[in-house]
Amino acid sequence: MHLPALQNQLLAALPPEDYVRLAPRLELVRMKLGHPVYESGGALQHVYFPVSGIVSMLFVTKAGASAELAVIGREGIVGVSLFMGGETTPNRCVVQSACEAYRLPALALREEFARGGPVQLQLLKYTQALITQIFQTAVCNRHHGVEQQLCRWLLLSLDRLAGNQLKMTQELIANMLGVRRQGVTEAARDLEKAGLIHHARGTITVLDRPGLEARVCECYAVVRREYDRILPALVQAAHQSG
Amino acid sequence: MHLPALQNQLLAALPPEDYVRLAPRLELVRMKLGHPVYESGGALQHVYFPVSGIVSMLFVTKAGASAELAVIGREGIVGVSLFMGGETTPNRCVVQSACEAYRLPALALREEFARGGPVQLQLLKYTQALITQIFQTAVCNRHHGVEQQLCRWLLLSLDRLAGNQLKMTQELIANMLGVRRQGVTEAARDLEKAGLIHHARGTITVLDRPGLEARVCECYAVVRREYDRILPALVQAAHQSG
DNA sequence: TGCGCTCTGTGCTCTAACGTACACAGCCTA
DNA sequence: TAGGCTGTGTACGTTAGAGCACAGAGCGCA
Numbered sequence: 001m002h003l004p005a006l007q008n009q010l011l012a013a014l015p016p017e018d019y020v021r022l023a024p025r026l027e028l029v030r031m032k033l034g035h036p037v038y039e040s041g042g043a044l045q046h047v048y049f050p051v052s053g054i055v056s057m058l059f060v061t062k063a064g065a066s067a068e069l070a071v072i073g074r075e076g077i078v079g080v081s082l083f084m085g086g087e088t089t090p091n092r093c094v095v096q097s098a099c100e101a102y103r104l105p106a107l108a109l110r111e112e113f114a115r116g117g118p119v120q121l122q123l124l125k126y127t128q129a130l131i132t133q134i135f136q137t138a139v140c141n142r143h144h145g146v147e148q149q150l151c152r153w154l155l156l157s158l159d160r161l162a163g164n165q166l167k168m169t170q171e172l173i174a175n176m177l178g179v180r181r182q183g184v185t186e187a188a189r190d191l192e193k194a195g196l197i198h199h200a201r202g203t204i205t206v207l208d209r210p211g212l213e214a215r216v217c218e219c220y221a222v223v224r225r226e227y228d229r230i231l232p233a234l235v236q237a238a239h240q241s242g
Numbered sequence: 243m244h245l246p247a248l249q250n251q252l253l254a255a256l257p258p259e260d261y262v263r264l265a266p267r268l269e270l271v272r273m274k275l276g277h278p279v280y281e282s283g284g285a286l287q288h289v290y291f292p293v294s295g296i297v298s299m300l301f302v303t304k305a306g307a308s309a310e311l312a313v314i315g316r317e318g319i320v321g322v323s324l325f326m327g328g329e330t331t332p333n334r335c336v337v338q339s340a341c342e343a344y345r346l347p348a349l350a351l352r353e354e355f356a357r358g359g360p361v362q363l364q365l366l367k368y369t370q371a372l373i374t375q376i377f378q379t380a381v382c383n384r385h386h387g388v389e390q391q392l393c394r395w396l397l398l399s400l401d402r403l404a405g406n407q408l409k410m411t412q413e414l415i416a417n418m419l420g421v422r423r424q425g426v427t428e429a430a431r432d433l434e435k436a437g438l439i440h441h442a443r444g445t446i447t448v449l450d451r452p453g454l455e456a457r458v459c460e461c462y463a464v465v466r467r468e469y470d471r472i473l474p475a476l477v478q479a480a481h482q483s484g
Numbered sequence: 485t486g487c488g489c490t491c492t493g494t495g496c497t498c499t500a501a502c503g504t505a506c507a508c509a510g511c512c513t514a
Numbered sequence: 515t516a517g518g519c520t521g522t523g524t525a526c527g528t529t530a531g532a533g534c535a536c537a538g539a540g541c542g543c544a
Contacts, residue, residue: 116358131326225332
């Protein structure tokens with residue numbers, strides 16, 4: 001049994017009996033770049049288990065400035081506030097890289113969560129990992145320069161995608177990081193000079209991942225280590241399915 | 243029945259039958275300013291329900307720079323990673339303002355959490371509010387100046403303390419915000435010139451709270467609104483006990 | 485009263501990032 | 515092939531904050 005939904009590592013980490021109970025209520029949806037999965041304060045009707053692509057958690061200020069808080073890929077779930085009891089949340093979630101996801105109605109999710117056991121545990125563990133990513137974003141925003149943040153962002157994104165290419169304009173990256181587009185241009189130029197990446201009109205190719213990891217600030221490692229520590233089942237799943 | 247532990251608003255919001263089951267296992271501890279409640283990556287033996295004072299969630303980088311992620315007072319609980327399933331977390335928790343708290347052994351907490359019901363719900367709701375505070379810190383770090391961050395910090399702290407005084411040197415505030423001490427000095431000077439605060443050797447007195455709220459960035463309001471929305475029981479409790 | 489400590493105020497230079505502006509380059513379509 | 519659009523490169527001046535240095539001010543203690 002290798003259903004596509006199992007490409008979501010969180011679902012894949014569930015015991016089979018839990019998964020088969022969930023599976024019939026999962027519905028595949030495809031979402032294009034820029035698609036708003038959730039709006040700030042909007043009522044959440046579903047949670048999403050991505051099997052490909054990336055969803056960004058963003059906050060947009062009144063003045064229109066934005067800041068990415070975390071990225072979510074097939075290791076996780078979009079919409080944790082549904083089982084955390086808040087129903088909604090003041091941040092947005094936007095598709096950052098064209099995304100296929102299995103969605104589950106809010107009611108079904110709450111029902112599953114209320115059973116306790118492995119489903120609940122897995123969801124909570126993922127949430128804690130997500131918290132780590134969010135607070136490390138806060139740390140990085142405070143103390144590290146644009147270039148290091150770009151490295152972190154590239155690595156976090158790459159971890160969630162197949163291959164070594166990102167289809168993403170510098171403008172969009174700048175919006176994610178909450179910096180100027182020129183800042184990204186300059187940082188990308190320097191990384192390209194160092195032979196770590198190649199970029200051209202909306203595509204960034206990572207040529208030297210170890211080189212990037214050597215240049216990134218500690219924030220990436222902290223987040224990565226926490227994901228690996230809290231969600232070892234996911235790492236195994238990643239190895240199995242590529 | 244007005245036990246001191248009920249001054250913790252999270253405990254106070256529990257149904258009486260849940261509270262009486264918990265109460266015998268709560269142990270009062272007093273913690274001085276600077277006391278490390280949790281170290282980064284350390285094993286968590288207890289969770290803490292503050293009844294007075296403030297605990298800061300901090301992250302300290304390898305280079306020694308620090309950044310506050312959130313503050314926790316009698317509205318909450320210190321140590322959410324214990325019931326979130328991660329056991330530990332890479333950030334520190336430090337007493338920011340002398341604190342009395344009731345602590346509960348890790349085992350007892352997990353037992354209570356596993357029962358589901360109101361205890362679990364309340365803990366999760368609080369965690370979501372905490373997530374909001376953390377990501378708003380990330381936003382504020384990215385986009386807002388030192389003065390606005392100081393305003394936010396003052397208001398968040400004031401919400402968790404009785405009275406309008408903060409015993410806190412500028413040096414410590416700077417460490418919390420992850421900025422230079424001089425930056426805090428300058429911001430505080432400007433706020434004092436505007437008649438909003440008075441400060442002298444380790445004590446900041448807020449003279450004009452509405453004035454501060456007018457000058458702070460939206461980050462404070464976003465956090466405050468989420469706490470009020472997700473945890474209305476806590477607001478009521480706050481009204482009852484002052 | 486005097487000493488020494490901590491805390492605060494203020495000055496400087498330096499740098500990263502911002503806002504703005506504009507030129508060019510690749511790609512698509514007419 | 516020309517025109518237009520989007521994405522990228524580069525160059526300003528401006529500013530917030532960092533790093534550093536040191537003077538003064540309030541407080542505790544001998």
